[in-house]
Amino acid sequence: MNLGVLFSGGKDSTLALWKARQTDTVTCLISVLSRNEESYMFHTPNIDIVRLQAEAMELPLIQETTDGVKEEELIDLERAIEKAKIIYSIEGVATGAVESVYQAERVQRICHNLDVWCFNPLWLRNQEALLYEIVEAGFHVIISGVFAYPLSEEWLGRVLDRAVIRQLVELQKLHGISPSGEGGEIETTVLDAPFFRKRIEVTDFEIVFDKYSGKFIIREAHLVEK
Amino acid sequence: MILIINLNQGNLGFNEFCLPVYDIVSKIEECTIQHYTSAKVSSSFSRIILSGTPLMDNEYLNSIEDFQWLKSCTIPVLGICAGMQVMGLVFGSSLVPCLEIGMTHVTTLKENALVSSSFSAYSLHRYGIIPSSDFDVLARSTLCVQVVKHARRDLYGVLFHPEVRNKEVVREFVTAGSA
Structure with missing residues (x-):
């Protein structure tokens, strides 16, 4: 189809x-x-x-x-x-x-x-399992927005990996944050994935953050060979 | 062991309509998923669940003969959405156009093992059923019959999708299910 x-x-x-x-x-x-x-x-x-x-x-x-x-x-x-x-x-x-x-x-x-x-192929799937699936499949994902306490400025631009997932799951236990950002707590941007013919390289960015809400704003990026 | 019968044409529908049910059931009891075209229904299963499908997927309606085992089935069965439609058709009910998409108000009409009082449920269907005399109507929304039970056997049909906002309905079926 x-x-x-x-x-x-x-x-x-x-x-x-x-x-x-x-x-x-x-x-x-x-x-x-x-x-x-x-x-x-x-x-x-x-x-x-x-x-x-x-x-x-x-x-x-x-x-x-x-x-x-x-x-x-x-x-x-x-x-x-x-x-x-x-x-x-x-x-x-x-x-x-x-x-x-x-x-x-x-x-x-x-x-x-x-x-x-x-x-909706991800419908009702376990959020933590989806995060691990993304990492294990080789997606290169950065956190490009945080919108909830206690997510700080330091989270912006971090690459989603197993350590980040563990921290997000911990925050879920402590603060009820959805680890995959289903409640709008985090936003992500994918820079590479197994089916990308080229990957995205960020060459200029700006971080804007105020009161547990912030963005990793990509100012300049271009495609590079994989 | 619980058998989930997949009524979907393709894998994307399987992900959306079978896996969420599997997730609920497998936390309670071991379960397996088989496609309706090749399902091997046997007494080794303690319960059977017929899955839903995407709104546009009505292919199962062309294969009602694949569900004739329901007529002699003594195992409790829960038909979800498409599953309720095939269960109804096997026992002489009529399929009628009835579009509901999204959260729907459902009112229980008759005391039963699966649902009670009034509640909100996620609906996603283009057709409902007019149940034959083999079924008791247990609950309905403004537009559609939402829950039925075969009058003499533990065959339940729910038109809404309990796996979305009413997981307790699936759990109740798995752990009790008998009237």
Whole structure:
């Protein structure tokens, strides 16, 4: 089946893409760039890097911009999926939804309206197990946003590895933080994955942090041979 | 040993609709997953669960003959969404268009082993059933019959997806399940 993947550039949508590629044909990425940093639907930090990620994967990208107004942003998502259906003949969509009924329900409705399949290959999977799967599969992921106590500035830009996972799981026990950031506690950016033809090298960045909320903003990055 | 029967056409649906049920069940009892086209139902299983499928996956409806074993099955069975639809069809119920996507209010109509009072549940289906006289209707939403039980056997159907927000329904079936 030809699939479009709802792609934010973070670990979950990249893992969903990887799983979708194993059984189906991913013909494009679909991304919605939100102007609203508090978007209910879309991951925002470093979403501009999605274009570079698409290039690294040699996949076409449908990118729509939204003001990120709750519910109205769904119209923008529907437009993006419809474009993917017309241009890249997608028959289905795959998402990186893990636990959010809010997101899953809305994407399901859009797919139903457009008569395309909707798959959530990470749905309800154990978050810690997903993190280990990402690391063990060889994804290169950095933490590009932190949005909850006690995550400090030092977390920004850290590479997701086994030690980081252990710390996140510990924070879950102590502070109830979702280790995979399902509650919006952390955001990630994928710089390399097994199916990337090239990897992304960050050459300039800025860290912005205030009161347990911060971002690793990629100012400049380019593709390099693997 | 509990048998989960996979009603999905492909692996992505399997990940989404079988593995979450497996995760709940395997914490209680050993379980295995088989596809409906090759499932070997035997008395070695203590319970059987029929999985759900993606909204667009209705291929199982073309293979109702693969589920005729339900007619003589004495093992407790829980059909989830698509699983409830096939269970209904095997026993003469009708399939009717009934779209519900997302959290749905469900009201219990008759005391039973799986659900009680009113609750919210995650629904994802395009079809519901009009149950034949073989079934008791145990719960419903505004639009659809949500929970049924065969009048004489421990065959339960739930149209909502208990693995999402009502895991206790699956646990209850696995640990008790008998009326």
